[in-house]
Each structure stands twice: as structure tokens, then as C-alpha cells.
Amino acid sequence: MLIGGCFCGKVRYEVLGTPFDSTICHCVDCRRATATPFVAWFSVRQSEFRFVLGESRSFASSRAVLRTLCPDCGTHLTYQHADFPDEIDISTCSLDVPEQVPPEHHTWMSQKLSWVHVADVLPKHAGSYSKP
Numbered sequence: 001m002l003i004g005g006c007f008c009g010k011v012r013y014e015v016l017g018t019p020f021d022s023t024i025c026h027c028v029d030c031r032r033a034t035a036t037p038f039v040a041w042f043s044v045r046q047s048e049f050r051f052v053l054g055e056s057r058s059f060a061s062s063r064a065v066l067r068t069l070c071p072d073c074g075t076h077l078t079y080q081h082a083d084f085p086d087e088i089d090i091s092t093c094s095l096d097v098p099e100q101v102p103p104e105h106h107t108w109m110s111q112k113l114s115w116v117h118v119a120d121v122l123p124k125h126a127g128s129y130s131k132p
């Protein structure tokens, strides 16, 4: 089981399922919402994720996307897209041990900042990763 939570510790979660689509997202919305150059996410089935402590706050970063964060410290925790109602994405670096879920690819390379130089050998997708 994977466990994680926000920086201040008031919101905690558990992940019961097996992660898939672990990615580093370079999209503008992730960048602006988190004020970081890119964000690492992984997915699990909706039923395999649960908050176990505290109350997260959610907001719609676009019409189809709902993000949750800690209302106190602001750590971004989850991402849900209306097109994939059975999936929830979790910010990899909110895990207690982010090393447990290394990224498998990069997404939205078309929106990457010019001063971010990706030197790894992972697959790079111009847009979102098309789910098989």
C-alpha cells in the first residue's frame, strides 16, 4: 500500500491499487496551478484511493478537471478528469516515498518550458498519454 499526504500533515491518504500511467506532466495548467515547472502524477482506480485524515479542498482548474489540495498548506494531492471517471491521479511527490512510483513517460511536452531540458530516456508525448 502507498501512503502520502500534504506538507503540513493535516491531510493524509492511502492508495490500495497498483499505479499506472506514472508521468511527468509539462502542461500549462499543472504548471500554473502548482507554480512549478512540471508535476509528476500517477493513476489508480477511483475506488483504490481514499483520504484517511483531514479534509482536502477541491477546485475546478478547467471545466473537466477537478484538483484537490490541502486547505492549510496548499500541497496539491489529486487530479480527476471527467473523461476518465474511474481514475484518479495522485501527485507522486505527495507520497511519503516518491521513489516507489517512478515516472514512465513525459506528457504535454508541447507545452514544456524552453529552459526545462529533459535528458532521460523515457518516452515523450506531445500531448496527453493516450490510454490503451
Ligand SMILES: [Zn+2]
Residues within 6 Å of the ligand: 006, 007, 008, 009, 010, 011, 070, 071, 072, 073, 074, 075
Ligand atoms: Zn497541509
Ligand SMILES: [Zn+2]
Residues within 6 Å of the ligand: 025, 026, 027, 028, 029, 030, 031, 108
Ligand atoms: Zn498537467
